[in-house]
Amino acid sequence: MRKKLLLMIVVAVLAVSIPVTIALIHQAYEPSNGGTADVPTDTPTTDPTLTILSMTEGNILVMKAGTDNWIETQVGMSLKVGDTIKSGSNSSAEITFFDGSTIELDADTQVEVASLNVTGTGSKTIGLKQTIGTTISRVTKLVDSSSSYEIETPACVAAVRGSVMIVDVIADGTTWVTNSRGDIWVITDGVELQIPEGRKCIVISGQLPQLVPTSYGGGGGGGGGGGFSPNPDIEITKLADRTQAHEGDTITYTYTVDNPGNVPLSSVSVTDDRIEGIIYQSGDTDNDGTLDTNETWIFAAAYNVTADDDSPLVNTAAAAGTYAGSATIIDWDTASVDILRPAIALDKTASPTEAYEGDTITYTYTITNAGNTPLSAIFVTDNEIEDVVYQSGDANEDEILDMDESWIFTADYITNVEDAGPLVNTATAYGTDALEWTVESEEATASVDILRPAVALDKTADPTEAYEGDTITYTYTMTNAGNTPLSAISVTDDEIEDITYQSGDTSEDEILDLDETWVFAASYTITAEDTSPLVNTATTYGTDALGRQVNAQASASVTIIVDIPTYGIKIELTWDTDNTDMDAHLIRPLGRYGHEIDDCHWLNENPDWGLPGVTEDNPSLNGDFLYGYGPEIITLEQPYEQGTYRYKVNYQNDHGLGPSIATVRVWINDAMVREYSKEMSNEEIWDCCSIDWPSGEVTPAEG
Structure with a gap:
C-alpha cells in the first residue's frame, strides 16, 4: 500500500x-x-x-x-x-x-x-x-x-x-x-x-x-488533554487472480478495503486507473453504507488483456472515504501481472550446400527465444529427418530456453536417388511457456544442391563415303546432360590427335552451362591401312564444382570406297564441233551394223544380248547428242557373248558446218586402254576398233 x-x-x-x-x-x-x-x-x-x-x-x-x-x-x-x-x-x-x-x-x-x-x-x-x-x-x-x-x-x-x-x-x-x-x-x-x-x-x-486530517484535542487546534481524537484512515489491498496472463485473457482483481482508523467512513469508493466497472461484493454487515472499523469490504473487477498492454501490467487502485463531511481519505495499492508473449525463432543451415547422391548432409538448427518469457519442452521437427538432436546452449542447464540463450540442434541426412535438386527441407521449432501455451517458429528451410553431373557427345563425319586419300571432317557436339555446370571440358579421339574447339561458350567463362552446346572439329585423311567401314570413337570429359569428372563417348562411321570394276567394256565418243551430230554403234559378235537387236545405237539404246531377265549382260547407251560434243557412252557391265565386238562412228549430220574430229576412248574392266581420233566428214562412217572378249584385247580397225 x-x-x-x-x-x-x-x-x-x-x-x-x-x-x-x-x-x-x-x-x-x-x-x-x-x-x-x-x-x-x-x-x-x-x-x-x-x-x-x-x-x-x-x-x-x-x-x-x-x-x-x-x-x-x-x-x-x-x-x-x-x-x-x-x-x-x-x-x-x-x-x-x-x-x-x-x-x-x-x-x-x-x-x-x-x-x-x-x-x-x-x-x-x-x-x-x-x-x-x-x-x-x-x-x-x-x-x-x-x-x-x-x-x-x-x-x-x-x-x-x-x-x-x-x-x-x-x-x-x-x-x-x-x-x-x-x-x-x-x-x-x-x-x-x-x-x-x-x-x-x-x-x-x-x-x-x-x-490532511489532524488530531483534535491536545496541541494546537483546541481541545484538551485526554479528549477523544478522531483518526480517520482507510486501507486497500489489491490482488489479481493470476500472476501471468496472455493477450485476450481475463484477469479478475479483488479489492479488500479496511478501516484501520477509529471512526466510521462514509462515501467509500474504489477506483482503478485501468478499469471502470469496479463492483462492490460484500462486507457491509449492518447494511448502513458506512465502512465501520470492524468491517472489511470486498470489491471486484475484470480486465481483458490487450495487445497494447505492457508487461508487467501494473495498475493502481484507490480507496476513498469521508469522515463527518471532512476531507476525503485515500489509500492506494497496485497489482502486477506478467503479460506473457511467447515466441520462438529458428534458423537452419546445411553443410555442405552441394552434394552427390549418397553423401551425408549435416543440418544445424539454431533456436532463440523471440518472446518475453522463458520456454520449456523445446523440440524441433524436420519434414525429411526424424532424429533432430540437442547439442548445446542451455547455459544454466535447467531445460528452459531463456531470452538470452541460443540452443543448437543437429541432424544428419543421407541423400538418395529420389532427392530432387536442389534438396529443400523444412524445420519448425516448438516451445511451451509457463501457462502451457505452446508456440511454434516460422518454418526455416535449407537448400542443398544435389549434383548429378553428366555430359553428352554427338559425333558426325563428312563425308560418310570416301576413297583412300580423301579427307574426313569430324564434328563433335557436346551438351550438358546433368543439372550442374561443368568445367575443364576436353575431347579425345582414338584416331585423331588434334581436336579444336569451335564455338558454343556463349558466356565465355570456360564453363559448359546447362543451356550451352559446344562444338569441336577435327580432320582425318584415309590411308591404305584403313579398313571399311572406318569407325573411330571420341570421348569428352567435364568436371563439376566438387571435382567429380564425367565423360561420354560417341562414334562415327565412314565407308571407304574400293576400286572394284563396275563394267567389262566402256566406250566413250566425243567430237569438237558444236551443232553437229555423231552417233556411236557397238555391234555384238557376228552381228550386223544398223540391226535393231545386233547394233546398240541411238535407235536401240539397250538391246537384250544376254540371258533372259538379266540386265548386267546387256549394253546401254547413255543418250543421243544431236548438237555436238557428246559424250555418247556405251557400257556393257558383264559381256555374256564371247567373240569380237565392233565399234563404229557415224557422222550423221554436220548441219553445213563441215568436218569434225571424233575421239574414242576404250575402257576394259574400269581401266582406259585405248584412245583413237579421226577427222570425219558429213555422213562418213568410221570403223574404229574391235574388242575380243573375254581377253579384252582392243584392235584398231583402220587408221
Missing part, C-alpha cells in the same frame, strides 16, 4: 501583513552556517531584478540557461531566468530575490528560475518551477494586485502574497501545500478549499483538493 497524490491546483494566498526586512543586495548578510558572505563586487548595481545564491551547504549545482551541464556553485553567484539549481543529499541552499524575498531548498530539491521582472510602475513578478523536493518561501508583502510570487509544480501553481508557505513535491508530481502563516486558498477546477493556518493540503490530479 502507498499514499499517492497527484493534481493540478492554483494556490492563492491572500495578502497578510508580514514584517519583513528587505535584504539589500549590496550589503553583507548572515548565512545560516554562522559565517558571512559578501555580494561579489562585480555584481551590476543597475540590475533591478538581481537575484543571488545567498547560502549553500553541501553539494549544490547549477545548470545555466542555454546549457546542459551541471556546474558547481558559490555563495554570491547571480542567477538569471532559465538557470536551474539542484541540491544533493544532505544539502541545502537559499536564494535571495531582488525584493528581499527568499526561498530555501531542502535536500534533493530542484528549482528553475522561470521569471524575474520589475515594471515601470514598480510591480514585481517572481516565477519558479519546482520539479521535486521541499522549499520554504518567505515572501515580502506584495503591495499591488499586479505583483506575484508563484511556484509551478507538476501538479499545481502556488501563488503567495506576503506569507510563509511550504511546498513539497514527490517524484510522481503529487504536491503538498502547507500554510505556515497567512490565509491560503486552494483552487482546483473552480472548487475552492481554504487551508487554515498550520494545516496542510494534498493535491491529487483529477480529484478535489483535500485537507
Whole structure:
C-alpha cells in the first residue's frame, strides 16, 4: 500500500501583513552556517531584478540557461531566468530575490528560475518551477494586485502574497501545500478549499483538493488533554487472480478495503486507473453504507488483456472515504501481472550446400527465444529427418530456453536417388511457456544442391563415303546432360590427335552451362591401312564444382570406297564441233551394223544380248547428242557373248558446218586402254576398233 497524490491546483494566498526586512543586495548578510558572505563586487548595481545564491551547504549545482551541464556553485553567484539549481543529499541552499524575498531548498530539491521582472510602475513578478523536493518561501508583502510570487509544480501553481508557505513535491508530481502563516486558498477546477493556518493540503490530479486530517484535542487546534481524537484512515489491498496472463485473457482483481482508523467512513469508493466497472461484493454487515472499523469490504473487477498492454501490467487502485463531511481519505495499492508473449525463432543451415547422391548432409538448427518469457519442452521437427538432436546452449542447464540463450540442434541426412535438386527441407521449432501455451517458429528451410553431373557427345563425319586419300571432317557436339555446370571440358579421339574447339561458350567463362552446346572439329585423311567401314570413337570429359569428372563417348562411321570394276567394256565418243551430230554403234559378235537387236545405237539404246531377265549382260547407251560434243557412252557391265565386238562412228549430220574430229576412248574392266581420233566428214562412217572378249584385247580397225 502507498499514499499517492497527484493534481493540478492554483494556490492563492491572500495578502497578510508580514514584517519583513528587505535584504539589500549590496550589503553583507548572515548565512545560516554562522559565517558571512559578501555580494561579489562585480555584481551590476543597475540590475533591478538581481537575484543571488545567498547560502549553500553541501553539494549544490547549477545548470545555466542555454546549457546542459551541471556546474558547481558559490555563495554570491547571480542567477538569471532559465538557470536551474539542484541540491544533493544532505544539502541545502537559499536564494535571495531582488525584493528581499527568499526561498530555501531542502535536500534533493530542484528549482528553475522561470521569471524575474520589475515594471515601470514598480510591480514585481517572481516565477519558479519546482520539479521535486521541499522549499520554504518567505515572501515580502506584495503591495499591488499586479505583483506575484508563484511556484509551478507538476501538479499545481502556488501563488503567495506576503506569507510563509511550504511546498513539497514527490517524484510522481503529487504536491503538498502547507500554510505556515497567512490565509491560503486552494483552487482546483473552480472548487475552492481554504487551508487554515498550520494545516496542510494534498493535491491529487483529477480529484478535489483535500485537507490532511489532524488530531483534535491536545496541541494546537483546541481541545484538551485526554479528549477523544478522531483518526480517520482507510486501507486497500489489491490482488489479481493470476500472476501471468496472455493477450485476450481475463484477469479478475479483488479489492479488500479496511478501516484501520477509529471512526466510521462514509462515501467509500474504489477506483482503478485501468478499469471502470469496479463492483462492490460484500462486507457491509449492518447494511448502513458506512465502512465501520470492524468491517472489511470486498470489491471486484475484470480486465481483458490487450495487445497494447505492457508487461508487467501494473495498475493502481484507490480507496476513498469521508469522515463527518471532512476531507476525503485515500489509500492506494497496485497489482502486477506478467503479460506473457511467447515466441520462438529458428534458423537452419546445411553443410555442405552441394552434394552427390549418397553423401551425408549435416543440418544445424539454431533456436532463440523471440518472446518475453522463458520456454520449456523445446523440440524441433524436420519434414525429411526424424532424429533432430540437442547439442548445446542451455547455459544454466535447467531445460528452459531463456531470452538470452541460443540452443543448437543437429541432424544428419543421407541423400538418395529420389532427392530432387536442389534438396529443400523444412524445420519448425516448438516451445511451451509457463501457462502451457505452446508456440511454434516460422518454418526455416535449407537448400542443398544435389549434383548429378553428366555430359553428352554427338559425333558426325563428312563425308560418310570416301576413297583412300580423301579427307574426313569430324564434328563433335557436346551438351550438358546433368543439372550442374561443368568445367575443364576436353575431347579425345582414338584416331585423331588434334581436336579444336569451335564455338558454343556463349558466356565465355570456360564453363559448359546447362543451356550451352559446344562444338569441336577435327580432320582425318584415309590411308591404305584403313579398313571399311572406318569407325573411330571420341570421348569428352567435364568436371563439376566438387571435382567429380564425367565423360561420354560417341562414334562415327565412314565407308571407304574400293576400286572394284563396275563394267567389262566402256566406250566413250566425243567430237569438237558444236551443232553437229555423231552417233556411236557397238555391234555384238557376228552381228550386223544398223540391226535393231545386233547394233546398240541411238535407235536401240539397250538391246537384250544376254540371258533372259538379266540386265548386267546387256549394253546401254547413255543418250543421243544431236548438237555436238557428246559424250555418247556405251557400257556393257558383264559381256555374256564371247567373240569380237565392233565399234563404229557415224557422222550423221554436220548441219553445213563441215568436218569434225571424233575421239574414242576404250575402257576394259574400269581401266582406259585405248584412245583413237579421226577427222570425219558429213555422213562418213568410221570403223574404229574391235574388242575380243573375254581377253579384252582392243584392235584398231583402220587408221
